[in-house]
Amino acid sequence: MSASPSSAAQAARERLAARLQVLRVDAGLSGQELALRCGWSASKRSRIENARTPPSDADVRDWCAACDANDQAPDLIAANQQADEMYVHWKKLHRHGMRRAQSDVLPLYVQTRHFRIYCSNVVPGILQTEAYATALLGTIARFQQTPDDAPAAAASRLERSDLLHEGNHTFAFLLEETVLRYRIGDTATMSAQLGYLLAVMPLHNVSLGIIPFSAERTMWPLEAFYLFDDHRVSSELLTAAVNVTAPSEIQTYAEAFAAMSRQAVYGSHARALITEAITSLG
Structure with a gap:
């Protein structure tokens, strides 16, 4: 337990x-x-x-x-x-549904100027389409046996996406190629989600790197984590969210992000991997 x-x-x-x-x-x-x-x-x-x-x-x-x-x-x-907030059970966070949890983190996103986001399992929330987010959050609610308000939570999550187009924010995304291949929702949902990744890549404030299956690993795949400027790291485990504010630990995550960035492909090579994943959906 x-x-x-x-x-x-x-x-x-x-x-x-x-x-x-x-x-x-x-x-x-x-x-x-x-x-x-x-x-x-x-x-x-x-x-x-x-x-x-x-x-x-x-x-x-x-x-x-x-x-x-x-x-x-x-x-x-x-x-x-951080003693009281470093480890927060998802079941506690989602006990009244997930919409509120999505809204509660919005101020942190608004305040952050530079995001470094690494995901090895699913598309980061700020890049999710509404259909993809609804499918994912519904699966989470069923597994956690918490109230399922996935459509409302997904709509709230989309508020973060506005930050891609407004304000003084920059984003560095690193995705494992597995993220492109794990099917969340039906074929249409997954295809639209991958298409949205292609759509945001040209944004001047967005860097999107994909770590291919074929990459020679100098850094092993990690749990998803989000670096908010140099002030906070949030990492997502199966049972809980872990929040880190100790400067030395934040520096370790920053070094891991930098190491994995060197394993990623960008631009046309990244677009090719996304396009291949769309084609494989049939």
């Missing part, structure tokens, strides 16, 4: 507490010495280090300063901030 969001958050707090303890030990400080440097009671230091009391961002910053590890503060503060 998967962990509940609350237990996942507690596990994140425990990992943060363990990292703080390592900093203290590496600095050669006893618990009492660290408390003195921070101006805390010994009990506060103990509660933080044993994950019984969540530290504030200021507490984390003071802890790092006391250990002469100020360079560690940004990552640890990010880990502290």
Whole structure:
């Protein structure tokens, strides 16, 4: 059985507490010495280090300063901030249907200037046609046994597509060739979806790369992930959405995206792969 969001958050707090303890030990400080440097009671230091009391961002910053590890503060503060939101079960997110979940993320999309999106399984939401999105979201609702409001959720999802044509946004998409071949919906739905990919490729603010089956892999296929500027990564697992804000982890995703970009084909070669996939539908 998967962990509940609350237990996942507690596990994140425990990992943060363990990292703080390592900093203290590496600095050669006893618990009492660290408390003195921070101006805390010994009990506060103990509660933080044993994950019984969540530290504030200021507490984390003071802890790092006391250990002469100020360079560690940004990552640890990010880990502290994301403890409650880093792991959110889809069933909880979709308990009243999926339309609201689609609407809730729209502000993040509006605020983001540069998107880097990698998908190995389905077409990214912002590139989905309404029919494709309806078919996909209906399948998800049935599997999760959550309310099926796929048509309304698909219509809401399409609001993101407007960002392709308005505002100061740039998009770098990386798709595995499998995305072109997995059939979501009927033949007409899939054909129209692939045709839409061809239609958006000429947009001046869009880069669409396809990683072919024949590519010699220097980076293995990963779970789908979305890089929102350099501030956040959202990754989609079967049971949950994982949100990452720690700078070092975001950098790792950015490096993975760059590595996979070098394996992709673009322009006429990418169009040829999409056209072949349309032809194969019969």
